[in-house]
Amino acid sequence: MAWASSAPGRRPAGQCRGSGCSFTPSPGGLTLLDGCASLWAAYLPTVELLPLAGLGVAMRLRFLVVPLAVALAVGVSGVAAASSGNVRVTRDGTAASYLRYDGSADATTAACSTGKRSQNEPTIAVDPHNTKVVVAGANDYCAQIVNGDVWAGYYRSADGGSSWQDSLVPGYPADSSAAGVASPVHGTCGAAGDPSQAFDRGGRLFYAFICFNRAKPVNGGVFVARYTQDGATYDRTVLVKPGTPSGQFLVGLFQDKINLTVDQTTGPSSGNVYVAWSQYDGRAPNNAVLFSRSTDHGLTFSRPIRVTPVALGTASFADLAVGPDGAVYLAFVTYPSSSNPSSDIWLSKSADGGASFGPAAHVATITLFDSTQFSGNGATDCGDGPFACPTGLTFSRFTTAPAVAADARGVHVVWNAELASGQSKVFVRNSPDGTTWPAPAATLDTVSAGHQWTPDIASANGVLNVVFYDSRADPSYSPGLPPGDTATGTNSGDVVNTMVAKSADGGTTWSETQISTHGSNFGWETHGSRRDGFWGDYIYISAAGGTVMAAWTDSRDLVPGSDPRETGASDDHDGFDVYQPCTYVPNDINAASYSSPAVSDPCLSQGGLDQNIYAGTP
Numbered sequence: 045m046a047w048a049s050s051a052p053g054r055r056p057a058g059q060c061r062g063s064g065c066s067f068t069p070s071p072g073g074l075t076l077l078d079g080c081a082s083l084w085a086a087y088l089p090t091v092e093l094l095p096l097a098g099l100g101v102a103m104r105l106r107f108l109v110v111p112l113a114v115a116l117a118v119g120v121s122g123v124a125a126a127s128s129g130n131v132r133v134t135r136d137g138t139a140a141s142y143l144r145y146d147g148s149a150d151a152t153t154a155a156c157s158t159g160k161r162s163q164n165e166p167t168i169a170v171d172p173h174n175t176k177v178v179v180a181g182a183n184d185y186c187a188q189i190v191n192g193d194v195w196a197g198y199y200r201s202a203d204g205g206s207s208w209q210d211s212l213v214p215g216y217p218a219d220s221s222a223a224g225v226a227s228p229v230h231g232t233c234g235a236a237g238d239p240s241q242a243f244d245r246g247g248r249l250f251y252a253f254i255c256f257n258r259a260k261p262v263n264g265g266v267f268v269a270r271y272t273q274d275g276a277t278y279d280r281t282v283l284v285k286p287g288t289p290s291g292q293f294l295v296g297l298f299q300d301k302i303n304l305t306v307d308q309t310t311g312p313s314s315g316n317v318y319v320a321w322s323q324y325d326g327r328a329p330n331n332a333v334l335f336s337r338s339t340d341h342g343l344t345f346s347r348p349i350r351v352t353p354v355a356l357g358t359a360s361f362a363d364l365a366v367g368p369d370g371a372v373y374l375a376f377v378t379y380p381s382s383s384n385p386s387s388d389i390w391l392s393k394s395a396d397g398g399a400s401f402g403p404a405a406h407v408a409t410i411t412l413f414d415s416t417q418f419s420g421n422g423a424t425d426c427g428d429g430p431f432a433c434p435t436g437l438t439f440s441r442f443t444t445a446p447a448v449a450a451d452a453r454g455v456h457v458v459w460n461a462e463l464a465s466g467q468s469k470v471f472v473r474n475s476p477d478g479t480t481w482p483a484p485a486a487t488l489d490t491v492s493a494g495h496q497w498t499p500d501i502a503s504a505n506g507v508l509n510v511v512f513y514d515s516r517a518d519p520s521y522s523p524g525l526p527p528g529d530t531a532t533g534t535n536s537g538d539v540v541n542t543m544v545a546k547s548a549d550g551g552t553t554w555s556e557t558q559i560s561t562h563g564s565n566f567g568w569e570t571h572g573s574r575r576d577g578f579w580g581d582y583i584y585i586s587a588a589g590g591t592v593m594a595a596w597t598d599s600r601d602l603v604p605g606s607d608p609r610e611t612g613a614s615d616d617h618d619g620f621d622v623y624q625p626c627t628y629v630p631n632d633i634n635a636a637s638y639s640s641p642a643v644s645d646p647c648l649s650q651g652g653l654d655q656n657i658y659a660g661t662p
């Protein structure tokens with residue numbers, strides 16, 4: 045989650061992109077909001093409020109929910125068919141699929157097991173100590189049923205990703221277990237997500253996440269949970285950096301969108317745990333990417349250091365990698381500001397095990413692929429009622445973010461950005477050392493149809509793997525439309541697939557595989573009281589030894605339906621409604637306010653919200 049810094053010219057001042065941001069957010073807007081948005085948008089209060097009079101369209105986004113708080117894979121020329129089956133990671137339609145960390149059940153895990161709620165923003169990590177072990181995480185909205193809000197899901201496979209045990213990171217509000225009560229998050233924050241994970245060589249698994257409240261005290265801080273025994277045993281959670289308790293996001297400090305990696309080499313910094321995240325202080329553009337390390341296997345973390353210069357005060361979406369020599373690399377994006385009018389990708393390097401970073405190297409000046417361009421009013425996402433946009437389109441938020449990997453061939457930075465046509469492509473730029481850039485950035489392919497976005501990169505055994513979403517299968521594709529919409533704003537089908545591109549020559553040439561065996565659509569109105577989509581801001585891929593696995597958000601299990609509030613002329617017939625046999629009073633999608641089902645209402649557990657995390661091997 046993340047709101048971000050200002051971006052003059054991209055959106056009207058005062059627009060909101062998430063949890064309570066009332067300052068001018070960045071074009072990606074998500075920075076903080078990925079979590080926030082995600083988290084905010086999904087909040088389903090008993091009574092929902094519409095925007096306050098006078099605030100207008102600009103303030104109607106997630107902010108309004110805060111106060112109360114298909115087709116088979118389409119064959120594509122030149123792309124291999126999915127090379128392996130897809131596995132559903134979040135099995136929330138199966139009794140007893142979720143268990144507590146200690147193997148027991150409680151009210152939360154019982155509700156999660158059959159709640160068919162949404163999961164998004166997945167992370168995944170292959171265990172180098174035992175590559176049969178793969179773990180994943182997500183914003184898991186199943187926790188809402190009992191706890192009222194989203195929590196960090198934790199999922200583990202001991203058979204190479206064929207089968208999964210689902211769980212939650214301990215410490216959710218209703219967690220009465222010994223470890224849950226002992227966690228620093230328990231009782232201090234009620235919403236957790238934005239996961240990022242990595243193992244060390246000894247089979248310790250580190251799980252970074254953010255946790256906050258949607259009302260005062262916000263306490264939006266970053267934490268790292270540690271699991272031992274190849275991720276099988278929960279050990280503890282430690283605070284890396286607290287947020288401030290301010291009840292207004294525009295004045296407090298909020299830590300957001302953390303990324304975590306571990307030095308898996310045998311070098312002098314082996315086992316070091318590295319985390320980087322965005323700190324937003326509400327006075328944009330004055331964000332900072334902060335960095336901290338643990339040299340004692342996650343027991344303690346260092347006092348955070350600011351990696352990004354003040355001049356790059358819109359820095360967001362940090363992503364970390366460790367090279368074979370132990371060098372630490374940190375990629376990030378900056379949005380336009382008065383001190384730097386362009387959008388840019390940057391890379392910072394530490395040659396001393398994360399004790400300090402050199403100046404950021406400029407990787408590329410880019411054109412953001414940002415969902416705000418498709419709304420007509422600067423909104424990051426579009427749906428029904430207060431979420432309706434002038435363009436009449438329906439989509440969940442997306443933007444540009446970078447990722448980095450480092451291996452024996454050098455350092456490889458990927459991101460998505462627009463071509464002059466408006467098409468979003470995934471770009472890569474390679475460097476021998478993270479400081480010099482002998483070749484220009486290039487796209488992974490030259491396919492002319494479809495947007496590509498949300499890349500992540502991992503390297504193992506001399507092969508680079510880049511995962512991304514791709515809408516080349518969309519028959520309605522146009523550079524001027526968001527993925528999944530027709531020109532008239534209707535659902536264009538399950539047209540978003542997950543792709544993996546591989547390179548065995550250090551990132552010069554690539555071959556692509558579609559790994560999703562079923563397409564998805566990002567526009568389903570699962571969030572914001574079933575009036576707006578939310579898909580999250582990222583996906584992940586992980587590689588160790590010969591094992592590669594990617595995780596993504598998927599809508600194949602979601603049950604379409606009709607919105608009971610869309611009657612007569614209020615029915616937009618756009619095909620984005622989900623199944624929800626719920627009662628609203630008044631029963632009007634455009635009502636200024638109404639009562640809606642409690643978050644625990646079974647009407648919301650009938651499959652209409654059923655986003656899931658899927659995993660696959662390219």
Ligand SMILES: [Ca+2]
Pocket residue numbers: 427428438569616618620621
């Ligand atoms: Ca609609």
Ligand SMILES: [Ca+2]
Pocket residue numbers: 428569574575607610620621
């Ligand atoms: Ca609708």
Ligand SMILES: [Ca+2]
Pocket residue numbers: 134136160161162163653654655656
């Ligand atoms: Ca689900």
